[in-house]
Amino acid sequence: xxxxxxxxxxxTILTLVFAFTACSSSDNESNAEPVEDTIYRSLSDxxxxxxxxxxxxxxxxxxxYVDENGEYQGYDVYFADRIAKDLGVKVEYVxxxxxxxxxxLQTGKVDIILANFTVTPxxxxxxxxALPYMNVALGVVSPDSRVIDSLDNWDPxxxxxxxxxxxxxxxxxxxxxxxxxxxYDSYATAKNALENGNAVAWANDNTEVIAFALQNEGYTVxxxxxxxxxxxxxxxxxxxxxxxxxxxxxxKSLGEEQFFHADYEATLVDTYGLxxxxxxxxxxxxxx
Numbered sequence: 001x002x003x004x005x006x007x008x009x010x011x012t013i014l015t016l017v018f019a020f021t022a023c024s025s026s027d028n029e030s031n032a033e034p035v036e037d038t039i040y041r042s043l044s045d046x047x048x049x050x051x052x053x054x055x056x057x058x059x060x061x062x063x064x065y066v067d068e069n070g071e072y073q074g075y076d077v078y079f080a081d082r083i084a085k086d087l088g089v090k091v092e093y094v095x096x097x098x099x100x101x102x103x104x105l106q107t108g109k110v111d112i113i114l115a116n117f118t119v120t121p122x123x124x125x126x127x128x129x130a131l132p133y134m135n136v137a138l139g140v141v142s143p144d145s146r147v148i149d150s151l152d153n154w155d156p157x158x159x160x161x162x163x164x165x166x167x168x169x170x171x172x173x174x175x176x177x178x179x180x181x182x183x184y185d186s187y188a189t190a191k192n193a194l195e196n197g198n199a200v201a202w203a204n205d206n207t208e209v210i211a212f213a214l215q216n217e218g219y220t221v222x223x224x225x226x227x228x229x230x231x232x233x234x235x236x237x238x239x240x241x242x243x244x245x246x247x248x249x250x251x252k253s254l255g256e257e258q259f260f261h262a263d264y265e266a267t268l269v270d271t272y273g274l275x276x277x278x279x280x281x282x283x284x285x286x287x288x
Contacts, residue, residue, distance in 0.1 A: 039108045040237035043246050046111055051090045054080045055110035058095040059188045062211060062271050063116050066095075075267045076114040079133065082259065083112070086250060097185050099165030102126050105237045112247070113235040116205060118167045120230070128238055130247040131285025132231035133260050138168050139206030140223035141194070141213050148201040149222035154179050161190050161202040168203040171227050194219075207280065211271045231287060248285065255284020 046052050056076050057064035064074040072093045084091035094110045101117055104110045105127050118136055119129050140160070142148040159180040162169040172179055182199050184190040191212065194202045202209060206224055213219040234251075236243050254260065260281045269277070282288075 039106060040240045040243075041108070041111055042240065043242035046243070047087060047089060049089070051092050052084050052087055052112065053092045053094055053110045054083070055094045055096040055101060055104050055113045055115055056080060057097075057115045057187065059186055060116065060208065061215075062268055063207070064114070073267070075134075075263055076116065078263045078267050079260075080112075080114050082254070083114075083247075083250065087246075097165070098163050099185060101165070101235070105235060108237070111236065111243065116208075116232055117235050118205070118230045119233050120167060120170075122170075123235075126238060127235040128240065128244050130234040130236070130244055131251045132233040132282045132287060133251060133285070134207075134232035134282055135229060135280055135287065136232050137206045137224075137229050138171055138203060138226035139209040139221050140201050140203045140226060141209035141219050141221045142201035143194075143197075144218050144220050146200060147220045147222040151176055151179065151223070151226075156180065159199040161193050161199045163187060163190050163204060166204060167227075167230065168205070172203060175227070207272075210276075214271055231282065251285045255286070258283060 041049070056072060056074070058066045058072070060074070062074050064072065064076045067073050077093070080091055080093070094104065096104055096110070096113065096115050098115070101113045101115055102123065105113055113127070116134075116136070117123075117129075119132065123129070140148055140151075154176065156178060159182045160172065161182045161184065162172060164183045164185055169181065169183065172181060182193060184193060187208070190202060190204070193199060194212075195216075201222075202212070203226070206221070206226075209221050210224070213221050234247055236247065260283050261277065264277050264281050268280075272280070
């Protein structure tokens, strides 16, 4: 009986100690800072891995496209190749569409976006933009049989083609809500829609619609500049300061050797000629 009482007392003490320890552990866990998942790779992470993942277009000639040999080419790709070289790593190209550029950064699918990414205040809330390397505005291309040179007095039976996630879509929704929009996810489908007569015009970056008109007989850029003048810049995940700082220094350094003029002459001159070079190219991140 005596031993039973001692055993009961010992059991009670052990129960109390366990309960106190458990409560203390629970309190500590509830007060602990939550651990956030890393959604980007820092500069050192990229260099240690030996590969940088860069998002580019695969269907937007002459800025980012895949040629007949399955190789990525274009103005953005020429820049991306140099980035990888100066980082001392290989480049892995990730094909992107306009609507998923931000998502690909936020989910860590790419380290850098180089896909004709126009800088806007709204986008800057979700990603970090480096210094610009190109000027851009919006433009509108239409068939020669009916050139659209103004958005005034719009016929509500007519629609304009836009690509989802682009500044053209945002601009028209805000400034011309009376104009019906036909939205497509890729440049290839947008071009096909225009060629098939699905809409009276296509609104997009003026560089793109000018290129389309030059490469396809029977089309005219009736509105070469719509809205404000903007810039194109690389983008990284929000908060990826080490990679952002490196990119800014890289762009400044490349400006000293007139790299982006060389890029233009290697990839864009066949489309635009030399007349557009100085107005489109931004060297060293300095907009003239």
